[in-house]
Amino acid sequence: MRYARVSVGGRAVWGRVRETDVELLSGSPIDGDPCVLGTVRRDTAVWLPPVVPSVFYAVGLNYPRHIEHAGATVPDRPEVGYRANNALTGHRSPIVKPAEVEGRFEAEPELVAVIGRTIRHATYEEARKSVFGWTIGNDVSARTWQHQDRTFWRSKNSDTFKPMGPWIETDVDALAQTTTLRLNGEIRAAFPTGDMVFDPFDYLVEITRHITVHPGDVLWMGAESTCRIEPGDTVEVEISGIGVLSNPVQLEGNQS
């Protein structure tokens, strides 16, 4: 099943995505079994980030080729970081490049686990069962800021720097898929989604030794490859079996 959140009359409404329609739901499918209140057409739906987490976990160095490219050493244990909700934006919404950003401005295509159960001290199997479904993230990064600043506050968390969507897919073997990054329709990277140092369940086992993870929390799994993006471009992240997350890039001040 595919679940999304769409904007209806300015309100965020959960939806179940069908062939041509999105069925509007009475509540979150993560929390219960909502009923159908109506439908909107899928081709005109306004997509929101499919969930707004209480805690937004993100993995940095997790694909061997990316670690090699970064000149870093392979982590010997799964350590997690954070991103911020203000930066979330939905499928088809613009990534706004701040006017002050100089140097490399890049897309990072990532698999995202959406948690469905409260877990603490989880076993690998409990971690596996705690995942409600999978979506796609683009960890947009301004590299000059990333290297200048003490934290990732603006390099990775400026408004619109975290496109997520288009929906949560509950029925997919997420680690057996292919992640593809396209710029203006051209493939810029493609890699096996599951070619990770530590998989999402390894991370959840480690995190929940000390932390309670809650329904709706998200875990972004890192990228193997990146590509530069500029205003005027359209960047797409596809994960087979899940979908395509597509966002135009605009320059701050030039938004339509």
Added chain:
Amino acid sequence: MRYARVSVGGRAVWGRVRETDVELLSGSPIDGDPCVLGTVRRDTAVWLPPVVPSVFYAVGLNYPRHIEHAGATVPDRPEVGYRANNALTGHRSPIVKPAEVEGRFEAEPELVAVIGRTIRHATYEEARKSVFGWTIGNDVSARTWQHQDRTFWRSKNSDTFKPMGPWIETDVDALAQTTTLRLNGEIRAAFPTGDMVFDPFDYLVEITRHITVHPGDVLWMGAESTCRIEPGDTVEVEISGIGVLSNPVQLEGNQS
């Protein structure tokens, strides 16, 4: 006025704190003007973190004496970091020290700004007006983990490591107060709350150059001094004009 969140029958309810009672409110005073639904006695109230933010901002090096003590250089611009909601706990709830923690386990007494308006590209005056009120935070830190790990994930964000409360005070000149840290009733540190490198409004001006800050977001302002805490202790952070945040410390596995 003082606003809190209390647990009533297992549910989080907003309250207005009076002399002997807490008036239970129909909704958040940050979002509107709620009505009074009933009261509970203040001396038996179960205090929750007074707000759960969408984004949890935290300042690191912000008091000159703390920066000197840490051997760091004084920041030349206000850069912000993040903490995680799972770690929040309320006034009187235990700080649980994980069994695995070795070395220095410390309390950091902090002023917290609670945001009441949506702001972006804020002027200093707009930032000043955006603050709904002020509360108190204790940025509990496990130093060995802080130095071992690539991120602050477990050193500062393990469950119960972020006591916040007891309430939000809306009528106080927060930067003209004194912050006092007490361990088992003994004063371990006292410093002028406002003796900061950058004040909360400086931070909000800088953050909102690139980030939309929302009602309910919190900004923890850093500490000048810290003290070691151990299971069996009770740690109190007082900020004059706001209140006292008190938490017992327990060892993991020994919770009552």
